Amino acid sequence: MKLIVATIKPFKLEDVREALTEIGVRGMMVTEIKGFGAQSGHTEIYRGAEYAVNFVPKIKLEVAVSASMADQVIETISKTARTGKIGDGKIFVLDIGQAMRVRTGETNEDAL
């Protein structure tokens, strides 16, 4: 089982959600985050004083899938979320040691 963690631009969320649903992903977690990578910050002025805006709003997507689906999920997210400009985000893959569905008690692959 793999946990796929992806940061994407917020306006891409709907497209990514639709594309993932089409390939059979049946759940995901979405968090609003701020972040930066190569897309470094800029300065703004508030009432005459400068301040640095280092962080840019992003969406963090987390999807738990069986290992066999992982590559397809990565491919889908990457293609759908790409704009070609800096700030498109990153995708990480973590191993899941255990999983359980709360309602039924099903474990591991049955819980995904």
Place this chain on the structure above:
Amino acid sequence: MKRLTKLGLGAAALAALPSLALAQDAAAPGFDEIGPYIMTTLLFCMAGFLVFFMAAGFAMLEGGLVRSKNVTMQMTKNIALYSFAAIMYWLIGFNLMYPGDGWIMAGWVGPFFSTTVLDPVGVAAADAALDYASIGSDFFFQLVFVAATASIVSGALAERIKLWPFLVFVIVLTGVLYPISGSWQWGGGWLSEMGFSDFAGSTVVHSVGGWAALAGAIVLGPRIGKYAKDGKVIPIPGSNLALATLGTFILWLGWFGFNGGSQLAMGTVGDVSDVSRIFANTNMAAAAGAVTALILTQVMYKKPDLTMVLNGALAGLVSITAEPLAPTLFGALWIGAIGGVIVVLTVPMLDKMKIDDVVGAIPVHLFAGIWGTIAVVFYNGEASIVTQITGIIAYGVFTFVASLVLWFILKAVMGLRVSEEEEIAGLDMSELGMEAYPEFSNA
């Protein structure tokens, strides 16, 4: 010009209108006899509730410019200060400010401990001050002005002051300081006798609030994290600019009552037409101040700053407040525009001096108030620049020094600031135990 003295209940009216002495047998009084009283009383009531609504304007403006963790406190300060002002003005303030014949020190200090008494229920024309207005309307109209002064102080000192020392200051400001200095001009005191001219209160209301705020900001000190050790100014953006904008529009609305009501009469063609002139000029000055700030911040900072545009509109309003009647519309435009310039330039100036004014109250009310008082001489031929400056200095010295002393006393006796942890956690939790937006986690 504000009313110089309050008249007694019956004597003056009877003397001026002998026909009413035979009220039992005479025909019903005509418009000439009672109309002006009715219209002026109406003006005071309506202008009064417009100025009352400025309390909502201040609350929204300040609430929008502070961080979410301090919003509940700011709301509490605003509703509490208004309410204390209302009570203090009944208890001491109104008669202290308008002594009539009751000066303790002629021209300088009126009677203390003289509560306000209204006209009796269903007052008869013969017993009313027919050349002016009802006591209730006069009292109500003046009351909402003193509340405005107190609101000015609450904005500048936001996000780090303890609630109760602030309210004690408001009690003294509204019960004693404002009425004494107000009596010098509108109560018929020494400044009005000298010819000082302040139609609706650029000095009497706005710069008084500004001086008190300045003294407080100096004694209180800046917010934690506002100024870095190397002198760099750290912006602390407000939590809700939509609320701040709403507040500004509400203040703009209330100002029609603030300036319009200060005509103090609406019973003749000339008077009611003057009220309409004042409405038009007041509106123009606000618009000019807003546009000037918009253009100036665009040019200076490459992007306009909404908070400066809001301040600019208010500074325009303050600038025209000393003489909203005499100028032409073009006059109101350039007077208001200079108010906008003043605000855009002095907000960063205060920061350079490490005086932390959260909402720009000092630039808007004190600096633009001084400008407005000086601007009177351009269109009001009876005013002189020397007298205007005398008034500005008199109010400045009295209010600033008295406020400074009061703030220091409060600091020694009660402490003014919350602790560092409380300030960082936010005044809502530390002073009130209550959040404004409990469903949202704080940054």
